[in-house]
Amino acid sequence: MLIKAGDSVVVISGEDSTKQDDGTRKVHTVVQVDRAKGKALVEGVNLVWKHVRRSQKYPQGGRLRKEMPVDVSNIMFYCSSCSKGVRLGARFLDDGSKERYCKKCGTSTGRIAPPRAAHAKK
Ligand SMILES: [Zn+2]
Structure with missing residues (x-):
């Protein structure tokens, strides 16, 4: 959720x-x-x-x-930005932190987890 x-x-x-x-x-x-x-x-x-x-x-x-x-x-x-109800996705950022985003337009809705080395892009 x-x-x-x-x-x-x-x-x-x-x-x-x-x-x-x-x-x-x-x-x-x-x-x-x-x-x-x-x-x-x-x-x-x-x-x-x-x-x-x-x-x-x-x-x-x-x-x-x-x-x-x-x-x-x-x-x-x-x-x-879409001015409507959308589905959310979660993705990792380059520094290994996680954010939620709008699956329609891709806009980030803020980070949901702190950076973790295991998920960081090398
Ligand atoms: Zn959107």
Whole structure:
């Protein structure tokens, strides 16, 4: 999984995937990623009503809007130069470090691993 917290993503499946009037999908930000479950918590996506009982924290109780994690297969990384959801790849750089890149246009989206001699180009 190449999605990380802080990434911009578009939702491609489910009720939050509806296209806007101009035919594009809304861009959201990933809050948190659960690698073991393959899920991501995305801002403003998959909202549910959470019913809370009266407590110290919520003296009134009531209903709260809250995001639930979505499966990463239902979101795509948003590439700002392609202005759409794209698939990501990972590649080694000459110094042996690893980066993520947009498979469509090849733009790097930043390094994901420090340089390692074993992967460096001689
Ligand atoms: Zn791109």
